[in-house]
Amino acid sequence: MRSGALLLLLAVAVVALFLLSLSIGSVAIPLRDVLSLLGGGAAAKATWSTILFELRLPRALAAALSGAALAVAGLQMQTLFRNPLAGPWALGVTAGAQLGVALVVTAAAAVGSELLARLAWLGELSLTAGAFLGASLVLLAVTAAARQVSAVTLLIVGLMFGYLSQGLVSLVLHFTTETQSRIFSNWLDGSFGGVTPARLGVLVPALLAGLLGAVLLVKPLNALLLGERYARSLGAAVGGVRTAALLGTVVLAGTVTAYCGAIAFLDIAVPHLGRGLLRTSDHRRLVPGVALLGALLALGADLIVHLPWDRHFLHLNAVNALVGAPVVLWVILRQRRGRALEL
Amino acid sequence: MRDDANRPPLRVEGLAVGYVRHRRPRPVLEGIETVLRRGELVCFLGPNGAGKSTLLRTLAGMQPPLAGRVVVAGEDLRELGPRRLARHLAVVLTDRIVVEALTATALVELGRYPYTGWSGRLAAADHAIVQRSLAAVGAQDLAGRSVAELSDGERQKVMIARALAQEPEVLLLDEVTAFLDLPHRVEVLRILRRLAHDEGKAVLLSTHDLELALRNADRLWLLPKGGPLVAGGAGELIESGVFERTFGSAVAEMVALPGRVS
Numbered sequence: 001m002r003s004g005a006l007l008l009l010l011a012v013a014v015v016a017l018f019l020l021s022l023s024i025g026s027v028a029i030p031l032r033d034v035l036s037l038l039g040g041g042a043a044a045k046a047t048w049s050t051i052l053f054e055l056r057l058p059r060a061l062a063a064a065l066s067g068a069a070l071a072v073a074g075l076q077m078q079t080l081f082r083n084p085l086a087g088p089w090a091l092g093v094t095a096g097a098q099l100g101v102a103l104v105v106t107a108a109a110a111v112g113s114e115l116l117a118r119l120a121w122l123g124e125l126s127l128t129a130g131a132f133l134g135a136s137l138v139l140l141a142v143t144a145a146a147r148q149v150s151a152v153t154l155l156i157v158g159l160m161f162g163y164l165s166q167g168l169v170s171l172v173l174h175f176t177t178e179t180q181s182r183i184f185s186n187w188l189d190g191s192f193g194g195v196t197p198a199r200l201g202v203l204v205p206a207l208l209a210g211l212l213g214a215v216l217l218v219k220p221l222n223a224l225l226l227g228e229r230y231a232r233s234l235g236a237a238v239g240g241v242r243t244a245a246l247l248g249t250v251v252l253a254g255t256v257t258a259y260c261g262a263i264a265f266l267d268i269a270v271p272h273l274g275r276g277l278l279r280t281s282d283h284r285r286l287v288p289g290v291a292l293l294g295a296l297l298a299l300g301a302d303l304i305v306h307l308p309w310d311r312h313f314l315h316l317n318a319v320n321a322l323v324g325a326p327v328v329l330w331v332i333l334r335q336r337r338g339r340a341l342e343l
Numbered sequence: 344m345r346d347d348a349n350r351p352p353l354r355v356e357g358l359a360v361g362y363v364r365h366r367r368p369r370p371v372l373e374g375i376e377t378v379l380r381r382g383e384l385v386c387f388l389g390p391n392g393a394g395k396s397t398l399l400r401t402l403a404g405m406q407p408p409l410a411g412r413v414v415v416a417g418e419d420l421r422e423l424g425p426r427r428l429a430r431h432l433a434v435v436l437t438d439r440i441v442v443e444a445l446t447a448t449a450l451v452e453l454g455r456y457p458y459t460g461w462s463g464r465l466a467a468a469d470h471a472i473v474q475r476s477l478a479a480v481g482a483q484d485l486a487g488r489s490v491a492e493l494s495d496g497e498r499q500k501v502m503i504a505r506a507l508a509q510e511p512e513v514l515l516l517d518e519v520t521a522f523l524d525l526p527h528r529v530e531v532l533r534i535l536r537r538l539a540h541d542e543g544k545a546v547l548l549s550t551h552d553l554e555l556a557l558r559n560a561d562r563l564w565l566l567p568k569g570g571p572l573v574a575g576g577a578g579e580l581i582e583s584g585v586f587e588r589t590f591g592s593a594v595a596e597m598v599a600l601p602g603r604v605s
Contacts, residue, residue, distance in 0.1 A: 082441060219463035223456055225442045229405060234456035234509070235429035281445040284462055 003278045003285050010292035014064065017299040021060045026308045027051055054197060060299065062195035065207045066256040067266055067298025068291035072214045073252040074267030075274070075290045076245045079221050079283070081143075083151040084331050087267030088253030091154060092161030093138045094267075097257035098188075100134025101127055102169040105184065109176045124202050131258035135250045143246065152332065162262070190261040190317045192302050203259050210252035211291060217245055218283040225281055263298070264317040265324025270294045272327050297323060350417055351378040352431070352512035352545045353402065357411035360394065360401040368409045371397050372570045375411070379513060379545040384536050385574070386556035387549040389566030389589055395549050398566070399517050402547075403434045415513065429457035432513040433506035437521060440490060440498065447485045447493065447501045451476055454508025476507040479542070480534050496527030503534060514538065516548045520555070528552060532559045553590075557598060565589045 022034045029052060033043035037052050074087035088094050104126050138161065146154060166188075173184055186194055195203060214221075220241040223231035232238045256263060274290035275281060301319040305312075355377045361370035371394035379385060389395050400406040402413055404420045413420040416431045423431070433454070440450075454476065455469045465473070477483050480500045490498065499519050506514055516535070520528040532548075532555050539546045539561070547564070550556055556563065557577050565573050565580055567589040573580065577598070580586050587595035 084443075216461065219456070219459070219461060222463055223453060225445065226440055226450075226453065227438050229436060229438055230434075232405060232425065233403060233429065233434045234453060235426035236456065237425065275444045279444055280449070281442050282449060284464075 003280065003289070006278060007285070007288055007292065010289065010296065014292055014295045014299065017296060017303065018060055018064055021063070021299055021303045021306075022052060022056045024303065024308075025051075025056060025306055028308075029056075058195045058197050058200050059192050059302070061200060062203060062260060063192040063298045063302040064295040065204065066192060066260050066263060067270075067294035067296070069207045069210060069252040069256050069294070070263055070267040070298075071270035071274070071290045071294025072211055072287060073249045074269075075271040075283075075286060076214055076217070076221065076249055077267075078271050079224050080242060080245050081146045081151075081154075082224075082227065083146065083154060084272070085151045085155040085268060085328070087271075088135070088139075088249060089162070089262060089264050089266070090268040090328075091138075091142045091158035092165065093135045093142065093249065093253050094257050094262045095162040095165035096134035096136075096138030097131035097254045098134065098169050098262050099165045099172075100130035100132070100254075101258055102172040102184075103134075104130035106172050106176055124199060128202055128206070128255060128258045131254040132250055135254040135257070139246055139250060166262075187261040189315050190263045190320075192260050192298070192316070193306075194261075195259050199259055203255060206251055206255040210248050210255070213244065213248040213251070214287050214291075217241060217248070218287055221245070221283040222281075262317075263320065265320040265328070266294055266297060269324035269327035270297060272331055351380050352415065353379040353547075354414040355402070355411070356414065358398075358401065358408050358413060359410035360397050360406070361409050362397075363409070370409050372566075372572065373410070375570075375572050377564070377572060377574050379547055381512065381545055382539055382543045383561040384539040384546045384548065384559060385562045385564055386560035387547055387564040387566070388551070388553065388556055389564075390568055393566045393568045393589075394570070395566055396517060398572070399515055399547075399549055403432065403515050404428050405434075426457050429509055429511075431511055432515065433509040433511040435499070435502050435506050435514070435516040435519050437518050440502070443489075443491055445490045447482065447488050447490055447504075448473065448477070450490050450501055451505045451508050454505040457509060472510065473508055476504040477501075479507055479538065480504045481530075494527075496523050496530070499523065499527070499531060500534070503531070503538075507538070512543075512545060514544050514546045516546070518549055518551070520548075520550055520552055528555060535559075553594070553598065 019031060019034060023029050023031050029043070029048045033048055034052065037043050037049055043049055070088065077086040077088065077091065078084055108126070142154070142158065145157065149157070169188065220231065220236045223234050223236040224241070228238050270293050271286070271290050274286055274293050277293070278285050278289045280286065301316055301323070304319050305314050305316050355375050358375040359370045359373040360375070361368060361372065363369065375398070387395060387399070397406065401408050404425070407421070415423060415428060420428060451473050452465055455465055455473065456463065458469065459465060477486055480503050482497070482500045482504050485493065485497055485501060490501065493501065520531055523531065535546050535548060536559055538544045562574055563577055563580055565585050573585045581595065581599050586598060
């Protein structure tokens with residue numbers, strides 16, 4: 001069973017990279033101590049425990065789950081829209097979520113941050129709610145537009161929408177206090193570093209729920225490979241499946257964006273890498289495969305950014321672009337050889 | 344009470360098809376009464392715009408009827424539900440299939456959709472039916488090929504195999520020969536005839552291919568602009584003037600040439 005073995009290999013690689021990213025950083029923690037701390041034991045240095053549990057573990061968990069989430073969200077959108085260039089970042093859903101978050105932050109600043117600080121969990125929830133709302137609105141617009149325009153046009157519209165939203169976010173944050181906008185500068189660039197242990201309490205369950213939703217939809221997603229009319233004729237409840245998949249996309253992309261900002265390229269590129277690697281379009285294989293591959297790439301990119309460099313110049317999205325942009329170019333250019341999606 | 348075996352797999356009673364626009368029904372065709380019987384290949388002919396596709400979509404449950412009912416397996420289509428309908432009726436359309444990394448076998452396996460559980464996992468019996476379906480259209484040699492690399496003709500054969508994997512009594516095909524070259528058109532018609540005669544399917548094919556329809560169909564459905572739908576053998580339809588009413592006198596004369604119709 002070839003694809004089964006590949007999935008296992010991917011899983012092993014994710015675990016290995018996960019442990020590696022707990023160990024490597026400006027302060028190196030030996031793997032033995034990482035494992036001992038994770039097992040509830042002690043480490044050679046007391047500070048290592050703090051670094052591991054307060055910083056690196058939340059960050060690595062956020063990276064792995066966000067990578068999986070964005071890749072699976074991209075896969076769902078590509079199948080749903082029958083568009084190989086779809087994905088929450090590529091089509092501006094992420095940008096919508098970002099705008100939603102920025103508006104919540106500004107509103108909070110206007111209401112008064114002391115009140116918000118006292119109701120910290122409410123603040124987290126309102127951030128997520130803002131992201132969901134923004135993501136939903138864009139996704140509705142994209143869904144309507146997807147029937148009217150070609151895949152490439154939709155991609156360009158999505159990217160433009162992303163820029164527009166980025167401009168609006170900057171504008172909104174411009175009018176908040178300086179400390180607040182500084183907190184958000186990291187988030188604007190896209191980073192897994194801002195995820196605190198408390199935030200994992202929202203991030204982990206939300207993303208796991210979204211991923212589980214995708215697993216439950218594998219059968220109708222497979223039918224949708226043939227288009228909506230065929231899927232319906234096979235007995236799939238297409239309307240319900242569409243709604244569920246779009247909702248899942250909002251939860252996955254919205255949550256990631258609320259806590260990690262706009263993470264580029266993983267959504268659009270990883271599904272293609274998954275199909276290429278597993279040589280199938282079967283979602284029973286692709287959903288786990290793409291999730292693992294997304295986790296692997298996100299952990300890898302995050303690790304590259306946070307190697308103990310002398311200077312911190314590399315951004316997460318720059319690394320993502322180095323992997324993702326060639327994949328997207330390959331998908332677009334290959335159309336010319338007649339395998340064709342319409343331009 | 345009629346025996347199950349004698350019941351026509353598809354019956355149409357007082358059917359009106361069309362659209363609802365601004366909350367008002369806009370019928371394209373009304374008062375349709377007809378049946379599809381087990382073991383017959385029916386070719387559905389008519390000029391563009393007469394409402395062939397609308398009727399076909401309504402028969403397939405893709406569009407609600409404005410009045411009357413479509414009865415499949417003894418039940419009103421609307422009460423049958425999509426999953427049970429898919430076990431009795433399968434469609435082949437001209438919709439383009441744009442999938443990468445999907446083999447012909449995997450495509451045909453999707454035909455088992457109405458029988459499988461939540462994940463769509465196939466049991467041994469399902470795999471056997473998939474193989475049989477591929478064999479029934481002579482597509483065994485395409486099994487491992489990627490759907491994206493198949494020619495139009497090969498792809499239509501695989502799509503018919505996918506429909507067969509649903510184990511339907513009724514097979515509805517919309518213009519599936521439209522983009523095929525002559526040898527493939529002939530082959531598809533031969534496959535459909537065999538499915539009707541040897542496997543007892545009720546097969547309805549809408550087509551513009553008069554010549555092939557006349558040579559292969561057991562019965563014809565003729566649909567002139569504005570209706571009504573008339574069903575019958577080629578000879579009687581020509582004699583009764585329905586052919587002329589549907590396609591005009593030039594076409595009627597052509598099909599009536601001696602030796603053309605047996």
